[in-house]
Amino acid sequence: MGVTIKDVAERAGVSISTVSLVINGKGGVSDELKEKIEEAVEELNYHPNAMARGLKSKKSKVLGLVVPDILNPFFPQVIKGIEDAAKCYGYTLILGNTDGKMEEEARYLHLFVEKCVEGIIFIPSGTFNKNIRLFREIKVPRVVIDRALDDIKVSTVMTDNILGAYLGTRHLLANGRRRIIFVSGPPNLQASKDRYAGYIKALDEFGIKEKIVEYGNFTFESGKMVTTDALEKKTKFDAIFAANDMMAFGAMVVLAEKKIAIPEEVEVIGYDNILFSSLSKPSLTTIGQPAYDMGYEAVKIVLREIFTKKRNSYVSKLLEPKLIIRESRPRRN
Amino acid sequence: MGVTIKDVAERAGVSISTVSLVINGKGGVSDELKEKIEEAVEELNYHPNAMARGLKSKKSKVLGLVVPDILNPFFPQVIKGIEDAAKCYGYTLILGNTDGKMEEEARYLHLFVEKCVEGIIFIPSGTFNKNIRLFREIKVPRVVIDRALDDIKVSTVMTDNILGAYLGTRHLLANGRRRIIFVSGPPNLQASKDRYAGYIKALDEFGIKEKIVEYGNFTFESGKMVTTDALEKKTKFDAIFAANDMMAFGAMVVLAEKKIAIPEEVEVIGYDNILFSSLSKPSLTTIGQPAYDMGYEAVKIVLREIFTKKRNSYVSKLLEPKLIIRESRPRRN
DNA sequence: CTGAAAGCGCTAACAC
């Protein structure tokens, strides 16, 4: 704005350090002066310069956030949780959307240290990701959402992907489905491995040998592609379990185009429970992830680290997925 | 990180100003020194401190963004446009989601000046908004998306709302609909007034007197509520034109619950063309807004102001909506 | 309880 603490001090007829004390709510200033200063702040419409403040105090009150795809409705939910939590503690968010590009991830991670963020929340994109190493080396409190790491060098927030995929697959099997295509996310992703494990677990329980796995990248388009492929290859299947709702929608669109009845001929399940999974026709059975909570928890973890200054203590928060049954399953007989 | 320009200077055996020159790509440094400095930067993993840099240079390279509802898929599209454009010019985004709360808007606007953002992109929420005044008084380059202002004191990016609503209504009328409920956004919003004007214009053209207007707040829930109300009040209608897709979905859900055939009995049109409008069953006829472009253009306007330092020259960019015909209209006979 | 003064890390004159 141009108006500085000095202007306020002059206006109020005090020194800048007194003004500083008042602004920051530290006691030890007489009520009289305090009032005078507050008046001056008001009249001048003074806003403390966060850069100067941060430079001196080493506190930016900013959190950095990296998300893979803001167009996937799952992430806005997470972001909202993050925002709300950050807000509670007076923190602001720098947003970095990467479109799943690793260079972008790296760029943002570097940027964040330049901007002196006090914490980083990282939602890595699907593909195998060397940035995890980069991320791990950054000395700022940080947390990964939705990705287990092979060691415990960083805090994480996840849902139980094995359980989620197990619940979904078991549901399909219980409905009599036997040839279930599992549309996985990118294979190198831990979440993909876990969900695959859940899929296998349920299959084993039912003594089913038939494993059909295809790989997508969590986009609507990839869901379409995989399904089209399967159809062209004359793969026989009576169900599709997609690793997220967007791909499930892609599958459903292709199925509808080919006049394949959902769920009568092919049953479809998604993963995430985004709003539109309840609005589609047929509405989509899916595995609900507490997206908002995941974001919220992530911030809590980061802030705890920031406040306690306890580095090298890594927390893992595992949230529960749940099966949400809708119409993309057979009618009850 | 702790490693400063001084460390780099020492390591390279030069002065800090030389390092500064190299970092900022300003010429006038011998290749030899330059190389030595770049090496030191690399080895030390030096990242310039943006706060110090900004404090001195008055350039934060940050843009502030206020959006009303990140959960409405329309906004992530806009945000993506904004992000991509900002990225191009080396700018970073601070994200502020307000849930349509005016206090939040005001909070973020103030915060942005504290954070020394160089530009602000403001997407005001629906309700009548005294923050517009606050916004107008901020001395940073700024632009409003999706909201015309009564004077030209601030740059804007919009689509032609009169045209959009006209196109939609005319389409309905051409399909033989005569009792069209217009589900408006909040009445004080200029976009609402414009869309209402477009609705009226088409009605007049067809010589229809019957105007039925209801007010929502752009949420899915409000679309449901308005439709439920209309049904309970026994309002007679053969079409619903909602001011955004979310409300249209709300309407469609209620209609479906009541076993009212879409589009045979009631035709539904939305506004925005979010991804899911093509995925719903029936897919939703809607007025497409170039959301991504709106975001992108907004950044271009703000950055032009920043770069040219031309204040007090306000730009208005008007983009074209277009009618996207889908299944929520009668089958061709 | 209040003020003076020393920087935080960097940029940008200005000397040399």
Next chain:
DNA sequence: GTGTTAGCGCTTTCAG
């Protein structure tokens, strides 16, 4: 070409 230096606006000892 390269180095010296004076701040940017603020917080924070440390005196008084």
